[in-house]
Amino acid sequence: MRHKDLLCGLVACTLAAGLAGCGTSSPSASVTSNAQSAPVFLTGTDAPLPSVVSFQVTINSVTLSNGGSGGVNILQNAQTVDFARFNGLQTLLDFNSIPAGTYNTVTVSLSNPVISYLNISSTPPAAPTISTLSNVSLMNSSVIVQLPKAFTVTAGNAIGLKMDFNLRQSLLTDSTGQLTGQVNPTIDFTALTPNTPASEIDEMYGTVISVSTAQNSFLIQRGDGRQYTVALNQANSGSGMTPTEWDDNGDENDNSQGANNGQVNLASLVPNQTIVDIAGQFQPNTQTIDATDVAIISQHGFYVGGTVTYVNPTAGAANTFQMYVRSLLPTNTVLKLGQIANVQLTGKEKYYVFRRHSPLLQFLFNSSLLIPGQHVSIGGPASDAQNASSVTTNRVVLQLSGITGTIVAGSMNQSSKSFEMVPDGVAGYLLSNGNPTANPIRVYLTGETEFRDGFSSMDDLAATGNTVVRVVGLVLEDPMTGKPILVGRYMDKTGNTDKGDS
Numbered sequence: 001m002r003h004k005d006l007l008c009g010l011v012a013c014t015l016a017a018g019l020a021g022c023g024t025s026s027p028s029a030s031v032t033s034n035a036q037s038a039p040v041f042l043t044g045t046d047a048p049l050p051s052v053v054s055f056q057v058t059i060n061s062v063t064l065s066n067g068g069s070g071g072v073n074i075l076q077n078a079q080t081v082d083f084a085r086f087n088g089l090q091t092l093l094d095f096n097s098i099p100a101g102t103y104n105t106v107t108v109s110l111s112n113p114v115i116s117y118l119n120i121s122s123t124p125p126a127a128p129t130i131s132t133l134s135n136v137s138l139m140n141s142s143v144i145v146q147l148p149k150a151f152t153v154t155a156g157n158a159i160g161l162k163m164d165f166n167l168r169q170s171l172l173t174d175s176t177g178q179l180t181g182q183v184n185p186t187i188d189f190t191a192l193t194p195n196t197p198a199s200e201i202d203e204m205y206g207t208v209i210s211v212s213t214a215q216n217s218f219l220i221q222r223g224d225g226r227q228y229t230v231a232l233n234q235a236n237s238g239s240g241m242t243p244t245e246w247d248d249n250g251d252e253n254d255n256s257q258g259a260n261n262g263q264v265n266l267a268s269l270v271p272n273q274t275i276v277d278i279a280g281q282f283q284p285n286t287q288t289i290d291a292t293d294v295a296i297i298s299q300h301g302f303y304v305g306g307t308v309t310y311v312n313p314t315a316g317a318a319n320t321f322q323m324y325v326r327s328l329l330p331t332n333t334v335l336k337l338g339q340i341a342n343v344q345l346t347g348k349e350k351y352y353v354f355r356r357h358s359p360l361l362q363f364l365f366n367s368s369l370l371i372p373g374q375h376v377s378i379g380g381p382a383s384d385a386q387n388a389s390s391v392t393t394n395r396v397v398l399q400l401s402g403i404t405g406t407i408v409a410g411s412m413n414q415s416s417k418s419f420e421m422v423p424d425g426v427a428g429y430l431l432s433n434g435n436p437t438a439n440p441i442r443v444y445l446t447g448e449t450e451f452r453d454g455f456s457s458m459d460d461l462a463a464t465g466n467t468v469v470r471v472v473g474l475v476l477e478d479p480m481t482g483k484p485i486l487v488g489r490y491m492d493k494t495g496n497t498d499k500g501d502s
Contacts, residue, residue, distance in 0.1 A: 309324055373428070380394040403470070420441070
């Protein structure tokens with residue numbers, strides 16, 4: 001098969017559901033409500049800055065009201081969120097119910113901001129390190145946002161809010177472009193319509209707790225202790241749901257119980273050992289997820305996810321690679337969030353691509369095609385991650401990335417459904433060898449690419465060029481040119497002048 005044909009078959013999904021909780025207080029008289037309740041989830045996204053690898057902030061409350069002094073706090077507990085991990089990549093943090101009603105104002109209470117950034121010492125980048133900015137402060141700890149239209153919560157329907165924390169506008173810089181440490185929170189909210197791509201869960205990790213063959217489902221527990229039922233959809237079930245697909249990534253000999261002779265299915269899941277990454281949508285008014293995809297990330301109860309920051313050697317099969325740790329299970333291990341882990345490769349680990357099921361993927365993602373800027377997950381026993389400078393793994397899974405950038409004028413190619421883009425943010429900096437303007441990346445669209453936020457087709461992308469967009473998809477190295485490419489699953493419109501303003 002030709003390389004271009006392989007590219008056209010490689011797509012994955014991203015966006016989705018986020019951070020939520022339930023309020024225990026009753027709504028004030030200013031809130032139109034009734035005794036019924038409905039589930040609400042809150043998603044988070046951001047707009048990137050070139051060197052900011054992490055922006056953590058504690059969200060103390062998110063209060064919905066109808067303009068009065070009272071309201072409903074949809075967070076059960078304060079949540080510490082790293083908004084720099086998003087940019088189109090969102091994962092559910094919580095899900096609960098609030099009283100049904102109509103709301104038009106959101107008040108967000110914030111505290112404890114922390115900014116971390118990459119230390120890049122050369123171009124092209126050598127192995128970067130992480131530093132934390134000192135003296136970070138919030139200019140406003142309470143932000144009041146008027147919703148563009150009323151947010152109506154009705155019983156029996158799962159509905160969500162997208163919280164857009166625009167880092168580019170929020171993290172202030174001086175005249176030379178250096179961060180000052182001041183944070184002026186710039187936040188927007190958008191209602192998410194149920195049963196649309198915007199309300200999908202496209203990346204949610206959890207440890208399998210139990211399996212129900214009779215119910216064709218299993219129970220997972222996330223790092224925050226919350227448990228969710230994952231229901232599998234059958235091809236001829238008549239439910240109208242997309243049949244669940246199992247990623248072809250359980251056939252390595254790292255767990256005889258779960259390998260199941262290479263056929264990945266419900267019997268492959270080992271309680272308290274298997275960690276999965278799932279995609280799907282919530283059933284109405286329940287905490288059950290109808291799964292469209294299930295990928296086994298680990299059969300030994302431990303996984304790490306993050307951004308590849310350096311690969312050694314820089315050409316040929318990698319012996320090691322470094323990754324900035326953005327997520328992990330379990331959370332009480334020696335390895336911690338915010339570290340750079342040095343992953344040792346032995347040649348025995350297996351390579352997979354999330355939500356892709358072709359054996360030909362080994363030719364597009366392997367130890368020779370690891371590149372800085374990719375988002376990956378690794379899985380194996382926790383005993384192999386006792387030292388951040390020497391982590392080993394049984395499998396490496398390529399995950400979806402969200403890359404924001406400016407379309408290069410005149411680069412549109414309708415015949416190959418591709419264009420060039422000057423990438424932004426940390427991943428963009430790493431992908432372009434530290435010089436995004438001189439090294440734009442080529443984006444390929446396929447028949448599975450979905451257009452959102454004002455886009456309906458490739459013709460809408462950049463009639464005159466210089467349009468800022470966000471592409472969510474797979475970052476690959478073109479084995480013919482050695483250059484990074486991005487195979488788009490989603491195309492998001494983010495504005496023409498202010499990068500990342502979504």
